[in-house]
Amino acid sequence: MTVRLVVVSHSEKIADGAVELAAQMAPDVVILAAGGTADGRIGTSLEKVMSALDKAAGGDGVVVLTDLGSAVMTAESALELVEEPAGVLLADAPLVEGLVAAAVAAQGGADVKAVKRAAEAVYGLGPEVAAASRGLAESTVAEGSVTGKGPDFTGDFELVNEAGMHARPAAKIAGGLASLNAEVTVNGVDGASMTSLMTLAAGKGSLLHIEAWGPDAERALNYVGGLVQAGFGEP
Known part of the structure; x- marks a missing residue:
């Protein structure tokens, strides 16, 4: 198993596109998109983030990447509700560049803390x-x-x-x-x-x-x- 990744964006298309890009470089890593609202509008959805985190459970930890400010707040709210919060880390990193770096690190077998560092190191x-x-x-x-x-x-x-x-x-x-x-x-x-x-x-x-x-x-x-x-x- 590897560390799994969750992408939280205000746009469903941006989240899906970022996942598609990162998957090209890390085909063995589970990367889940949680973009937009439940009814397809621009925004973030706590329910969609929680669903992605539930699907990501069972790996070697989860790293969450976000785009804009309220996406961070939504992700933080979701982290407060997960059963094992210690295994879920929120990365402070640019969405696309951080996701690609994190995905490659996870593909290489890095642990959850190292994957988070890889995402944040793109700064x-x-x-x-x-x-x-x-x-x-x-x-x-x-x-x-x-x-x-x-x-x-x-x-x-x-x-x-x-x-x-x-x-x-x-x-x-x-x-x-x-x-x-x-x-x-x-x-x-x-x-x-x-x-x-x-x-x-x-x-x-x-x-x-x-x-x-x-x-x-x-x-x-x-x-x-x-x-x-x-x-x-x-x-």
Whole structure:
């Protein structure tokens, strides 16, 4: 089993479309849409959200993603009514980008907390915040230079797939890293952020410089390197 996902949107079409998109990248993950009102209007429905959560029960936990403010309130109300609220987490993430990253993480076997982190990581931390989260305090020395602990593992890999770093490769990298105990940067941006990876605009032939810290640093480096060298399974 995997973590399951529920999408809460004011629009039934938006919810269904987001689910369809994410399912292309995570075919084994149960993703349920709860969009619009029961009578087909724009809005949110507590009954539809509760129904989706009931259907999502039985997996390894549930992560809920929403679009606008009242959708968050509806989701929070639903979470207060579920039988096992500890296994249902509400992600603070953009609906589409967060859903894709969460779905890929769930497809890779990440637990419910890691799937939530994958969704929220699409905002992007940036290398400075990522370094702070590792507890690697940098100190300024006499002549103004900055020193700090270097990465545990580094590697350079050339993009070989024709389309380069587009949404699917970025989601695969970010989603997989979410399940590992490591902080990773790719060309200086947060490797767990799908959005940050896409901003690299790295095309075929571009070199990706990977730096990794933490207990799973070597695994993280090998994971990203393996994806890149295999062309992410694309032509």
